[in-house]
Amino acid sequence: MKKPMDRQQVDAELQQVVELRHPEPHRVLGIHPDGDAMVVRAYRPDAVALHVLPEFGGRVPMTHRLGGVYEARINGKTEHFNYLLEVEYPGNKKFTLRDPYSFLPTLGDIDLHLLGEGRHEDIWKRMGAHPIHHSGISGVAFAVWAPTAAGVSVVGDFNSWDGRLHAMRRMGASGIWELFIPEVAEGTRYKFEIRPGHGGARLLKSDPYAFRTEVPPATASVVHDLNHFQWTDDKWMEARRGKNVDHEPWSVYEVHLASWRRVVEDGDRSLSYREMATALADYVKKTGFTHVELMPVSEHPFGGSWGYQVGNYYAPTARFGHPDDFRYLVNYLHEQGIGVLLDWVPGHFPRDAHALGQFDGTALYEHADPRQGTQPDWGTYVFNFGRNEVRNFLIANALFWLDEYHIDGLRVDAVASMLYLDYSRKQGEWVPNRWGGRENEEAISFLRELNDTVRRKFPGAVMIAEESTAWPKVSQPTQEGGLGFHFKWNMGWMHDTLTYYSKDPIYRQHHHNQLTFGLLYAFSEHFMLPLSHDEVVHGKGSLYGKMPGDAWQKRANLRALLAWMWAHPGKKLLFMGGEFGQPAEWNNDRSLDWHLLGDAGHAGLHAMMTDLNKLYRSHPALYDADSEPFGFQWLQPDAAAANVFAFVRRSRQPGGHVVCIANLSPVPREGYRVGFPRHGSYVELLNTDASDYGGSGIGNMGRIHTEPHGWDGQEASASLTLPPLSVVWFTPG
Numbered sequence: 001m002k003k004p005m006d007r008q009q010v011d012a013e014l015q016q017v018v019e020l021r022h023p024e025p026h027r028v029l030g031i032h033p034d035g036d037a038m039v040v041r042a043y044r045p046d047a048v049a050l051h052v053l054p055e056f057g058g059r060v061p062m063t064h065r066l067g068g069v070y071e072a073r074i075n076g077k078t079e080h081f082n083y084l085l086e087v088e089y090p091g092n093k094k095f096t097l098r099d100p101y102s103f104l105p106t107l108g109d110i111d112l113h114l115l116g117e118g119r120h121e122d123i124w125k126r127m128g129a130h131p132i133h134h135s136g137i138s139g140v141a142f143a144v145w146a147p148t149a150a151g152v153s154v155v156g157d158f159n160s161w162d163g164r165l166h167a168m169r170r171m172g173a174s175g176i177w178e179l180f181i182p183e184v185a186e187g188t189r190y191k192f193e194i195r196p197g198h199g200g201a202r203l204l205k206s207d208p209y210a211f212r213t214e215v216p217p218a219t220a221s222v223v224h225d226l227n228h229f230q231w232t233d234d235k236w237m238e239a240r241r242g243k244n245v246d247h248e249p250w251s252v253y254e255v256h257l258a259s260w261r262r263v264v265e266d267g268d269r270s271l272s273y274r275e276m277a278t279a280l281a282d283y284v285k286k287t288g289f290t291h292v293e294l295m296p297v298s299e300h301p302f303g304g305s306w307g308y309q310v311g312n313y314y315a316p317t318a319r320f321g322h323p324d325d326f327r328y329l330v331n332y333l334h335e336q337g338i339g340v341l342l343d344w345v346p347g348h349f350p351r352d353a354h355a356l357g358q359f360d361g362t363a364l365y366e367h368a369d370p371r372q373g374t375q376p377d378w379g380t381y382v383f384n385f386g387r388n389e390v391r392n393f394l395i396a397n398a399l400f401w402l403d404e405y406h407i408d409g410l411r412v413d414a415v416a417s418m419l420y421l422d423y424s425r426k427q428g429e430w431v432p433n434r435w436g437g438r439e440n441e442e443a444i445s446f447l448r449e450l451n452d453t454v455r456r457k458f459p460g461a462v463m464i465a466e467e468s469t470a471w472p473k474v475s476q477p478t479q480e481g482g483l484g485f486h487f488k489w490n491m492g493w494m495h496d497t498l499t500y501y502s503k504d505p506i507y508r509q510h511h512h513n514q515l516t517f518g519l520l521y522a523f524s525e526h527f528m529l530p531l532s533h534d535e536v537v538h539g540k541g542s543l544y545g546k547m548p549g550d551a552w553q554k555r556a557n558l559r560a561l562l563a564w565m566w567a568h569p570g571k572k573l574l575f576m577g578g579e580f581g582q583p584a585e586w587n588n589d590r591s592l593d594w595h596l597l598g599d600a601g602h603a604g605l606h607a608m609m610t611d612l613n614k615l616y617r618s619h620p621a622l623y624d625a626d627s628e629p630f631g632f633q634w635l636q637p638d639a640a641a642a643n644v645f646a647f648v649r650r651s652r653q654p655g656g657h658v659v660c661i662a663n664l665s666p667v668p669r670e671g672y673r674v675g676f677p678r679h680g681s682y683v684e685l686l687n688t689d690a691s692d693y694g695g696s697g698i699g700n701m702g703r704i705h706t707e708p709h710g711w712d713g714q715e716a717s718a719s720l721t722l723p724p725l726s727v728v729w730f731t732p733g
Contacts, residue, residue, distance in 0.1 A: 011066065017043055018067035020151045020163065020195055023170040029069075030101030031080055038077045042099060043069050044087050045164050053084040053096070068164075098182035100166060103134055105178050106141035112174040115145075118388030121453065122403075123396045124314055127176075128209030131186050131225045139182035140223050142168065142190075144207065145389055146360035147175025148197045154179055155204070156190030156220070163193035163202065175389070189220040191354070196361025203361060206312055206354045208393065213299045215318040219311070219354040222318075226404055229324045233334035233406060240339075240408060240460035245486055246526060247652065249623040250571030251613050252341065253289040253579075254532055255280065256306060257297065257320055260576055262591035273316075273325035277332035284338050287579060287606070288613025291339035293411060295533065297326065298345070301352045306533070306588055307343065308413060309350040309380060313397045316405075330406050341464070342401055344410040346394045346450075347418045348380040357381050365390050371431050375417060377424045385418075386442035395450050402458045409462030410454075412485070416468050418443040444483070451484030462486040464528060475526040490527040490570055493518040498535065501561045504548045505643060505666045505725070512640035515564075519632065526627045527570040531578055536586045544581040553666070555581055555601050556695060556725035559608050559688040560664060563727035566612050567649060567660040569626045580606040604694030608686075615685055619731060621651035621658045628652075635659070635675050635712040644722065646674045646712065658685065659730040663722035668698050671719045675712025676730070681705050682718070683733035689723030698723035704730065 005013070005028075016022035017029065031040050040052050040060075045068030052060040052072045062070035083102070088094045107126060114120035115127075130141045142154045152170075153163040158181065168177035177192075194203040206213065210221035258270045261279060271279060284292055296307030299315040307317070316326040330340050349365070351357045356365045366381035367373030375382050384390050401407045417423045422430040422438045433441050451463050465485040467474050476482025496514040503511055536542050547557035558581050566572060577592045580602045584593060596602040616622050625631025635646035643665035650657045657677055663669055676682065684702045689695035704718045711717030722728065 014041070014066055014069050017167065018045075018069065020153070020167060022151065022167065025167045026101050026169050030099055030103075031083070033078060034073065036078060037073050037075045038079075038081070039071060039073050040083065040099070041065070041069060041071045042085055042087075042101070043164070043167075044085075047087050047089055049088040051086040053086055055082040059086070098137060098139075100139075100179055100181045103137075103180045103182070105169070105171065106130075106132065106134060106180050107143055107171055107176065107178050112171055112176060115176070115389060115392055116174055118392040118395075120392055121396055121399055121457070123392055124209055124211075124400050124404075128207050128211065128314070129190060129221065129223045131184075131223060132180075134180050134182075137182045139180055140184040140188070141178070141180045142192075143176055143178045144168070144192050144205075144209075145174075145176050145364075146192070146194050147364070148362045149177070149194050149360040150197045150199075151195040152177040153193040154181060154190055155193045156184075157188050158184050158190075161191075184223065186223050186225050188223045189214065190223065191220055194360050198361060200361060203358075204354065205359060208313065208356060208359070208365075210312050210315050212323050213312050213315045213318050216299070216301055216303070219301070219352075221312070221315075224323055226323075229327045229331075231327070231331055231406065233331050236334040236337070237406060243460055245460070245462050246627055247620075247624045249290055249617045250528065251289045251566075251616055252291045252293050252528070252571070252573040253284055253287070254293045254295070254573055254575040256295045256533065256576065256586075256588060258303065259586070259588050259591060261594065264591070268590075270320060273321040273329045276320070277329040280329075281333050281336040281338060284333075285336050287610050288617065289338070289574075290613075290617065291341055291408065292333065293341040293573060294343065296343045296345055296413075301350060301355065304588065305350070308345050309348075309378070310345050311350060311352055311355040313393070314400055327405060334406065339408040340406075341409045341411055341462070342407050343413055344398065344401070345413045346383065346397075346446075347414045348375045348378060348382050350380055365393070369431060371425070371429055372421070375424070376429075377417075382417075384442075385440070385446040391446050391449070394446070395453055398450055398454060399457060402454065402461050407461070409464060409486070411464040411466060411489075412447075413466055415447070415465045415474070416471070418447070419467070419469070419471055447483050447485075448478040452478055455484070465489065466530075467491075473525075486526060487528040487571060488525045489530045489532075489573075490518070490522075490525075491530070492521070493527070493568075493570070494530055494532075494535065497561070497565070498531075498546060501557055501664075502546045502548065505664065508643050508664055509640045512638075512643075515645060516634075516637045519569075519634070519637075522569050522632065523627055523629045528573055529565055529568060529570040530573045531565070531575060532573060533575045533586060536575060536577070540585070542582050542585050543578045544583045545585065549666075551601065552694075553725060555605055556689065557664075559605055559693060559695070560662060560725055560727045562609060563612060563686060563688045563729070564660075564662055566616050567622060567647075567658065567727065567729060569632050569649070571623075571626060572616075579609040601694045604692060608688060608690075608693040611686065615729070619651075619656070619658055619685070620653055621649045621656045621731075624652045625650060635661075635714065642669065642672075644669070644672065648677055655732070657731070660727060661720070661722060661730070662727045664725060666724050668696075668724050669720075669722040672722050673711055673717050673719050675710070675714030676706045676716045676718055677714055678732065679706050679708045679716040680732060682730040685729040685731050687723065687726065687728050689726040689728075695726070696723060698726075699728070703733075 050062040212224035299312035473482035691697035706716035
């Protein structure tokens with residue numbers, strides 16, 4: 001049994017409480033045995049009187065001991081008992097409350113041990129703020145990691161943001177501070193007031209594990225219970241588990257929630273999550289995309305960052321509604337058969353004073369050395385991937401979105417910036433690894449652990465890397481020396497393809513290899529072909545704007561580009577607006593130009609996109625062997641002078657194939673011979689020059705018959721009419 005402290009020792013520790021530097025205020029505050037009595041102490045610095053109201057009745061006055069600490073001795077009691085505190089403030093203002101220092105910790109040794117090792121895979125269920133019943137009393141359990149802090153308090157609406165009233169206790173050497181505050185309710189605003197160990201000004205920080213925040217630019221965290229929402233997407237989630245993502249069609253529509261569609265008649269505001277659910281699902285379903293990819297929804301201080309500078313990793317942005325409203329959006333999309341991917345940003349975070357940077361007054365989540373801990377391109381901090389608690393924070397965050405929000409996959413932003421120590425740094429501005437190299441071994445280890453954990457816990461969910469270098473085996477299993485992602489964005493394909501299509505056709509013969517080169521490495525990774533938001537901002541112009549020629553030619557070229565992309569090996573991603581040829585460069589502060597769908601040319605492009613997705617999903621040859629060489633064969637890779645390309649896509653299913661022929665010159669070609677895999681009849685699946693799409697209507701009357709005349713290494717061939725600036729697909733039938 002622990003020996004009671006003498007009066008001098010108690011006074012010394014109470015002085016620490018008053019000075020807000022006691023690491024465990026529960027040692028002297030709350031209820032404690034004292035010989036043949038129990039003593040109750042409370043710190044209420046502005047009070048004029050306090051009373052203890054024991055559960056067995058009575059009203060015991062408390063005497064002032066020192067500096068705002070009050071004490072009452074309850075004689076004849078030697079066991080703990082429940083009680084209330086009656087606190088009187090000047091002006092005869094009285095409040096009755098439960099004493100937070102009368103409760104045991106809400107965190108156990110296993111939690112602390114697992115977090116210290118970086119292995120607590122559902123740490124969000126323990127850290128942060130959780131409405132619970134503790135010892136039969138409702139309230140909120142708060143926990144925060146601040147290992148070098150001299151003291152931490154919870155401040156919020158419930159205590160007038162006064163850091164003196166709810167000082168937390170430090171849980172041993174873990175660096176975690178904990179406090180259960182009774183009678184705090186869901187919806188309460190709060191922050192952590194941190195007093196740095198080295199002295200200096202107090203820091204007011206948002207909760208790194210907060211599930212909800214105020215609407216920016218306000219920065220407080222908000223107590224939220226994750227257990228209210230009722231999911232109804234069981235069929236979707238169960239079906240997802242059994243799918244081999246490599247063999248499935250992936251036609252992804254990338255969306256920026258704030259600017260996809262706005263309510264012009266209501267101050268040009270963005271749609272809420274719930275409004276977006278119906279509108280986006282209807283549109284995506286009609287247009288035929290399989291998934292949406294949402295640019296980052298995690299709360300971020302500055303809207304102009306598009307979400308790529310995250311302040312609160314565990315909270316969907318409050319700009320569009322409540323966390324359960326975001327769940328409603330995901331659930332509704334799933335019910336409509338549409339997958340949901342999120343952009344996720346584990347590489348860097350902003351310097352905003354309320355966020356993760358210098359969290360406890362030291363470089364906690366980031367490296368202390370600016371050569372490792374800052375990202376010069378974006379003016380941000382870089383996570384310290386070698387620190388167990390930081391790695392745990394991020395890996396658990398990925399699992400959090402997959403678990404609590406039923407997200408189908410994460411597209412990991414800026415992977416190259418994580419892999420290379422010298423990314424965007426000059427000589428002398430970076431620290432080599434232990435071998436003297438530029439590879440970030442800690443980040444590599446983090447990514448492998450991340451991807452292995454996701455694969456183990458969430459079969460069917462996908463991890464996608466935006467990786468722009470030649471780093472090997474990004475999408476290969478970690479057991480084979482890879483990073484373990486499911487897919488890698490094919491940035492080389494994107495750059496080469498856009499360069500080619502942006503050229504006036506008169507020059508294209510000199511750039512022919514920009515459409516053929518990518519097939520030399522197309523099967524080295526499991527690729528996703530991206531035409532993302534990054535290609536239509538910062539003066540780059542829209543996809544439509546990149547195309548050469550007049551308005552008719554621009555639309556023709558864009559139709560050809562999209563049909564080329566949808567026939568090319570690799571999963572597909574298209575940023576919003578590209579599907580109907582928005583002429584203006586994307587502006588995150590305004591809606592897409594939906595009125596353009598009233599124009600026949602743009603409506604035709606959208607109609608083609610709809611057919612493109614329908615045909616893509618219904619012909620396995622276009623997707624089920626994306627990552628395997630047998631799924632692709634060139635028919636005509638070298639017809640540079642004619643600006644013609646021809647290839648065949650083959651399915652894993654016997655006999656299934658699609659022939660794709662592109663004439664990217666501005667003139668039609670009559671009697672142009674192309675080899676076909678077999679003799680017989682072929683249906684013209686798609687012709688981007690069809691009059692229904694706004695084209696000239698040149699074609700092959702919807703069907704061709706091959707001749708038993710070898711050509712292009714095939715047993716049969718056909719003499720075709722190839723429309724100008726077009727792509728045509730054929731399949732046996």
